[in-house]
Amino acid sequence: MLRLLLLLMLVMPASWAAPIDSFSFEEQQQEDRYKRLIEEIRCVKCQNTTIAGSNADLARDHRMKVYEMMKQNKSDREIREWFVVRYGDFVLYRPQVDSRTWLLWGLPLLLVPAGIVLLMMQMRRRRTHAVDESVSEGELSESEQKRLDEVLK
Amino acid sequence: MATRSRAILPIFLVALLFILLYTGLYLNPRHESDDSPMIGKSAPEFDLPDLLRAGERFSRADLNGEVSLVNVWATWCPSCRAEHDVLMRLAARGEVPIYSINWKDREESGGSREAAIQWLDILGNPYNKTGDDGDNVAGLEWAVTGAPETFLIDTEGRICNRLTGPLNDVAMPNPENRQEVQNNVGNILERVRKMRESDGKCLTKGEV
Numbered sequence: 001m002l003r004l005l006l007l008l009m010l011v012m013p014a015s016w017a018a019p020i021d022s023f024s025f026e027e028q029q030q031e032d033r034y035k036r037l038i039e040e041i042r043c044v045k046c047q048n049t050t051i052a053g054s055n056a057d058l059a060r061d062h063r064m065k066v067y068e069m070m071k072q073n074k075s076d077r078e079i080r081e082w083f084v085v086r087y088g089d090f091v092l093y094r095p096q097v098d099s100r101t102w103l104l105w106g107l108p109l110l111l112v113p114a115g116i117v118l119l120m121m122q123m124r125r126r127r128t129h130a131v132d133e134s135v136s137e138g139e140l141s142e143s144e145q146k147r148l149d150e151v152l153k
Numbered sequence: 154m155a156t157r158s159r160a161i162l163p164i165f166l167v168a169l170l171f172i173l174l175y176t177g178l179y180l181n182p183r184h185e186s187d188d189s190p191m192i193g194k195s196a197p198e199f200d201l202p203d204l205l206r207a208g209e210r211f212s213r214a215d216l217n218g219e220v221s222l223v224n225v226w227a228t229w230c231p232s233c234r235a236e237h238d239v240l241m242r243l244a245a246r247g248e249v250p251i252y253s254i255n256w257k258d259r260e261e262s263g264g265s266r267e268a269a270i271q272w273l274d275i276l277g278n279p280y281n282k283t284g285d286d287g288d289n290v291a292g293l294e295w296a297v298t299g300a301p302e303t304f305l306i307d308t309e310g311r312i313c314n315r316l317t318g319p320l321n322d323v324a325m326p327n328p329e330n331r332q333e334v335q336n337n338v339g340n341i342l343e344r345v346r347k348m349r350e351s352d353g354k355c356l357t358k359g360e361v
Contacts, residue, residue, distance in 0.1 A: 044298045057262055058298065061289045086296035088190045 021060070023067045030070065037066050037076065040093045041083055050093060189315045191296050193355065196223075196310050199291035201284030204255050204269060211284035215252065216310045220348050222341070224253045224280070225292070225302040228272050229263035233301045236319035237276050243320075243338050244279035249345045253280040256300050259287045305344070308353030314344075 025031040035052070041062065043054035051059040051066075062083075069079045083091045095101045140148060191197075196216055203209035216223070224240060226233040244251055258264035266287060273283070286292050295304070298317065305314040320341070347356055 057257065058289075061293065065293060085190060086293075087298070 021063055021067075023063075033076070034067060034070060037070075037079060038063055041066070041080075042087075042091045042093060044087050044091060189296060191312050192315055194312060196304070196306055196312050197291075197294035199284070199286075199294050201254070201286050201291055204266070204283040204285040205273065205278075209282075211252065211254075211282040213310065215282060216306050217308070219308055220249060220345050220353050221281075221306045222249055222251045223295075223304040223306060224251055225256045225295070225297050225300050225304075226253060227256050227258045227262070227264050227300045228268040229258070230300040232319040234276075235321055236301050237279070239320045239338060240279040241277050243341065246338070246342060248342050250281045251279055253283045254286045254291055254295070254297075255283050256286050256292050256297060257289050258285075305341075305355075307348060307355045311355055313348070313355035 023034070025034065038052040039050050041051045043049050043051045043056055043059040043062070045056040045058045046054050049059075051062045065082070066079060069082065074082075080092060080096070084096070089095055089101075095104065097105050196213060198213045200210055200212040203211055222243075224236075226236070240251060243249070255266075255269045258266060258269045266285060269283075269285070273280075284291060289297075301319050303316045303320060304312050305316075307313050320338075344356070348354065
């Protein structure tokens with residue numbers, strides 16, 4: 001009884017997590033590809049989930065369409081294109097790089113090096129500052145020593 | 154001077170961020186599906202069995218040569234029921250042919266082919282032709298995201314407008330002036346008339 005319960009606990013969350021379609025794939029690689037594709041296509045009915053995570057009727061039709069296109073040996077690019085042509089760029093969770101999205105994709109590549117340069121500059125400045133301080137704290141220059149002597153007289 | 158500008162910079166950035174977030178609060182987070190990439194393009198190829206007349210078809214070829222409306226509906230869709238009266242009124246005017254795609258009317262969606270036939274029988278049939286798209290074949294080509302949905306088609310079979318939701322509360326959005334007009338039947342007909350005046354072509358932005 002306990003064993004059965006444990007087994008049930010093992011199985012059930014998986015069945016809750018995602019809608020189940022009975023698509024069969026000959027190779028594991030194909031199944032992985034299918035899973036990857038449906039994870040990056042938006043459900044146009046519910047908009048804030050992927051077609052992988054949606055139980056909507058239309059999402060099911062879309063998963064079916066992905067499966068069909070895979071069976072027709074369509075490339076990932078062609079499959080994504082099929083959706084973009086109909087529903088627009090927003091249907092993809094990862095927008096394609098083109099003339100309108102290069103800034104979106106490229107900005108991190110620009111900002112990260114810029115940040116590193118800024119950080120290095122800051123550190124260098126702090127270091128030279130620290131050196132200055134150590135000089136003034138430690139040994140006095142000749143003129144300073146002279147002034148000190150005069151003051152302490 | 155240098156220290157002063159350094160003190161202002163963070164305040165400026167925070168203010169900018171605040172403005173950004175504040176505007177974001179009032180933006181519609183939902184993607185406006187009326188701005189479909191299908192608009193301005195030729196209506197997709199499709200070929201459906203006629204719902205009412207056995208052996209006949211409703212296909213892309215039916216949409217050539219005149220300004221028309223294509224309405225997507227289903228019996229499981231309450232807004233379609235609300236919209237039906239508007240369609241009947243529109244059809245009674247006899248100014249624009251209305252075609253329809255009976256979309257996903259199958260048991261798994263909560264409808265059926267028989268229910269669809271009965272619907273038109275009891276409530277009246279405003280459509281010149283109705284295609285039976287129970288398996289969402291044409292629906293995927295037309296990029297239908299839900300019912301009801303209405304397309305305005307020009308004489309060359311091009312999609313001029315796409316309207317998601319019932320015709321009751323929103324009129325066909327006018328691309329030059331996206332105003333929502335209550336008198337939707339009149340608005341649609343006015344648009345059809347304007348299209349006829351310009352050779353039956355779409356009145357959309359720019360060249361289309």
